[in-house]
Amino acid sequence: MEDKKVLLSVKDLVVKFRVRGRILTAIRGISLDIYENESIAIVGESGSGKSVFTKTFAGMLDGNGFIDNGSLMFDDDETSHTTAPDDNKADQFIAKIHARLNEYSKLEKGADVYKQMIELESENNARYHLSDEESAELDEALNKLIADRTDLFNLMQTYDPHSQKDLIKQAKNDLKAFDFKIEEAKKAAGKREKELSEIAKNDHQYLNSYNARMAELKDRYAALINNEISSETAERNLVIAQEIYLSVNRFNFIAKPKAVKAIMADLKKAMEMGVDLADPDLRTKIFSSTTLRVALVERKDGLYIGKAMLDLANIHYNDDWTKIRGRRIATVFQDPMTSLNPIITIGKQITSIILKHQKVSEVEARARALELMDKVGIPNPEKRFDDYPFQYSGGMRQRIVIAIALSCQPKILICDEPTTALDVTIQAQILKLIKDLQKEFKYTIVFITHDLGVVANIADRVAVLYAGQIVELGTVEEVFYDPRHPYTWALLSSLPQLAERNTKLYSITGTPPSLYNSIVGDAFAPRNPYCLTIDTVKEPPMMKVSETHYAKTWLLDERAPKIEKPDSIKNIHEKLLNAFNI
Numbered sequence: 001m002e003d004k005k006v007l008l009s010v011k012d013l014v015v016k017f018r019v020r021g022r023i024l025t026a027i028r029g030i031s032l033d034i035y036e037n038e039s040i041a042i043v044g045e046s047g048s049g050k051s052v053f054t055k056t057f058a059g060m061l062d063g064n065g066f067i068d069n070g071s072l073m074f075d076d077d078e079t080s081h082t083t084a085p086d087d088n089k090a091d092q093f094i095a096k097i098h099a100r101l102n103e104y105s106k107l108e109k110g111a112d113v114y115k116q117m118i119e120l121e122s123e124n125n126a127r128y129h130l131s132d133e134e135s136a137e138l139d140e141a142l143n144k145l146i147a148d149r150t151d152l153f154n155l156m157q158t159y160d161p162h163s164q165k166d167l168i169k170q171a172k173n174d175l176k177a178f179d180f181k182i183e184e185a186k187k188a189a190g191k192r193e194k195e196l197s198e199i200a201k202n203d204h205q206y207l208n209s210y211n212a213r214m215a216e217l218k219d220r221y222a223a224l225i226n227n228e229i230s231s232e233t234a235e236r237n238l239v240i241a242q243e244i245y246l247s248v249n250r251f252n253f254i255a256k257p258k259a260v261k262a263i264m265a266d267l268k269k270a271m272e273m274g275v276d277l278a279d280p281d282l283r284t285k286i287f288s289s290t291t292l293r294v295a296l297v298e299r300k301d302g303l304y305i306g307k308a309m310l311d312l313a314n315i316h317y318n319d320d321w322t323k324i325r326g327r328r329i330a331t332v333f334q335d336p337m338t339s340l341n342p343i344i345t346i347g348k349q350i351t352s353i354i355l356k357h358q359k360v361s362e363v364e365a366r367a368r369a370l371e372l373m374d375k376v377g378i379p380n381p382e383k384r385f386d387d388y389p390f391q392y393s394g395g396m397r398q399r400i401v402i403a404i405a406l407s408c409q410p411k412i413l414i415c416d417e418p419t420t421a422l423d424v425t426i427q428a429q430i431l432k433l434i435k436d437l438q439k440e441f442k443y444t445i446v447f448i449t450h451d452l453g454v455v456a457n458i459a460d461r462v463a464v465l466y467a468g469q470i471v472e473l474g475t476v477e478e479v480f481y482d483p484r485h486p487y488t489w490a491l492l493s494s495l496p497q498l499a500e501r502n503t504k505l506y507s508i509t510g511t512p513p514s515l516y517n518s519i520v521g522d523a524f525a526p527r528n529p530y531c532l533t534i535d536t537v538k539e540p541p542m543m544k545v546s547e548t549h550y551a552k553t554w555l556l557d558e559r560a561p562k563i564e565k566p567d568s569i570k571n572i573h574e575k576l577l578n579a580f581n582i
Contacts, residue, residue: 004035006075007411007444008057013070013313015049015056015468021150024515026052026065028468034412039438039445041455041476043491044465047512050448053465054414057312058329059321072312076411079328080308082294084249090304094241097260101237102229104268110224111274117217124210127200129193138192142185147516149178236278239296240267246294246306247287251317262290288314327357330405331414332434335421336397340389346373347385350404357408372403375440376433395426402433406441413443419454431458452495456480461548464488467513467523470542474549481573483565484543484551486528493568506568522554530555530563 015027027049034040042050055061057072074080084090107114130138156171200206229237248259266286267277275282280295287293292315294306315321333339341349350369354360360368366385373381376399389397398418405413415434419427435458438445447458455462455476462479464472464487472485483489493506510527513519522528525535534540534554543556554560564570 004038006033007036008034008312009071009073009075010034010057011071011073013053013056013072014068015052015061016066016068017062018064018066019516020154022147022516025068026468026515027056028515028519029070030468030470032463032470032473034444034446036411037438037442037444038460039435039447039458040461040463041447041449041459042463042465043449043452043455045450045491045508045512048465049468050450050465051416052468054331054416054446054448057412058331058414059312059315059325060331067313070313074310074312074324074328076310076328079323080310082246082250082306082308084246084304084306086299086302086304090245094238094245097241097244097264098234098238100264101241101267102234104264104271105229105233105237106225106227107268107272108229108233108274109227110221111272113217113221113224114272115274117214117221120210120214120217127203127206128197130189130196134192138185138189142182142189145178145182145185149175149182152178240277240283242296242304243283243287243294243306246296246304247291247308250319251291255317259290263287266290284309284311291316292320326353326410327408328410329412329414330408330410331416332398332401332405332418334417336394336401337389337421339401340397342389345386345388346392346400350400350407353404353407368407369403372407373400375437376400376403376406377429378403394422395429398422398426398430399433402430402437406437406443409441410443413438413445415445415447417449417451420451427454434458452480452491464491467519468515469523469552471524471553472551473542474545474551478546478549482545482549483569484545484549484556485524485553486530486555487524488551489566489569490527492572493566522552532560 010030010032013027013030014025017024017026030049030053042053044050052061052065055065056067057074061067129135152171152174156168156175159168159171161168244260244263247263248256251259263286266289270277270282270286275286277283277286284293287309288311292311293309295309297305297307299305310324312324315324340346347366347369350372351362351365354365354368355362358365370381370385373384378384378396378399384392389400392400401418413434418434419430422430431454434445437443445458447454449455459476462472462474462476463470464479464485466487472479472483472488479488480492483492490506490508494508496505508527513523513526519539521537522531522535522540525531528535532554540552540554540557542550542552544550545556555563
């Protein structure tokens with residue numbers, strides 16, 4: 001894949017949800033590059049994180065979900081291209097920002113001493129509080145009590161108030177006991193903190209030493225930051241000021257001053273800490289807490305021209321999503337009936353999307369909609385344009401959903417199990433349609449499914465997900481014909497098309513782990529018939545099988561015993577050819 005452009009680069013992605021007072025980690029450190037014009041399938045059991053993963057880069061996470069860590073760099077020239085007027089107003093804005101940055105830059109010379117001051121202050125403050133180990137131990141005990149109380153409360157809601165009064169009464173008593181224990185645990189932590197604080201206050205010898213050392217550092221710091229900056233630093237600051245102008249220019253008059261204030265505060269803190277602001281990656285990271293950083297490309301024809309660093313994990317301005325979701329990243333959902341509005345005509349639903357995202361007239365939007373309806377295989381589009389969804393069959397409704405998704409010619413088309421609700425014969429037609437249109441519209445397909453038969457027909461590459469992690473990644477041939485992870489073996493063995501007459505259909509024993517809890521070792525270990533001792537204590541790294549094939553299993557370690565694949569998937573090539581006609 002070296003010659004292909006990386007369209008979306010996912011690095012160390014962690015996605016969590018707040019659920020009934022607890023935190024569920026749905027995605028646990030996924031890293032994946034998705035290439036331009038490829039078809040990649042995301043497979044795994046229900047609950048493995050397939051849909052959550054794609055919702056993160058489509059900006060459709062539920063309200064209780066949030067990205068806790070990682071980046072989603074989207075390399076789309078059309079969306080990243082940014083311009084702003086190069087006029088007197090811009091000059092005044094940039095000059096003001098530049099002057100402030102030059103003043104902040106004086107702090108950079110004292111960064112080493114400043115960090116010593118922070119370290120000394122932290123050392124002093126730590127004496128008044130619990131140690132990290134003691135605090136973690138108390139927090140763990142308290143969180144367990146709270147989690148157990150939450151589970152009991154949720155269980156109590158399932159009891160029948162008429163026939164299970166005794167259970168409800170007992171549960172209420174147990175909840176009171178939990179409340180007492182939780183309060184006692186909090187009091188114990190507070191009492192311990194108070195004891196440490198009293199000891200620290202009365203340690204006069206340490207306090208005298210601390211004050212003397214801090215005074216010395218402050219004097220050194222004051223001397224270091226009272227110097228002029230170099231011309232190179234001033235030139236760097238000018239570029240940063242221009243990037244701030246480009247980055248906030250699209251904001252409205254309320255959001256812009258707030259964004260500038262936040263960026264300047266972050267840059268000042270970075271200068272105090274001696275961060276190398278000449279490094280563009282570090283600048284992008286500093287900007288990301290407030291907005292997308294727009295790198296300056298050139299000044300030309302009365303414009304500042306820049307390229308936005310599109311980190312989809314750090315989009316804070318809602319208008320930015322309107323330029324991406326639907327326009328550059330579109331989704332085809334599982335059930336076409338719930339994807340379409342039943343009281344609006346088919347034509348209106350297509351044209352409304354075209355009018356929202358493209359600068360065209362209603363006549364041009366109608367012509368574009370009719371063209372799309374024809375391309376997705378709707379017969380007599382002129383006559384069917386004003387029909388309602390209930391007048392279309394399931395397969396035709398899904399074709400309309402595809403037409404809507406393609407109406408703005410997106411770069412990525414997410415297909416979230418788009419054939420599950422359809423008849424088998426219609427499934428094949430829809431899959432062929434998606435692949436055929438890819439050649440014309442040049443989009444990347446991200447296909448979510450648990451049907452490996454679909455994968456065999458549509459994908460170039462396959463990512464196997466389990467418990468919020470990619471456990472195997474490779475080309476479709478590598479994953480089907482030379483799978484290396486025991487979970488992939490189990491998925492392939494479960495294919496009913498591969499079962500032979502008078503044999504029992506294979507099923508994976510057990511259930512996926514609870515993602516409320518931290519997982520020790522390999523998440524698949526409790527269900528893995530080939531589990532090694534190390535699987536239960538240490539998480540395996542992603543092992544390289546070939547340039548395009550990786551698997552997250554200790555079985556690939558050179559020290560591991562040699563284990564053969566299950567008999568059911570040996571010589572799988574011929575079975576797949578017969579089963580899926582590929």
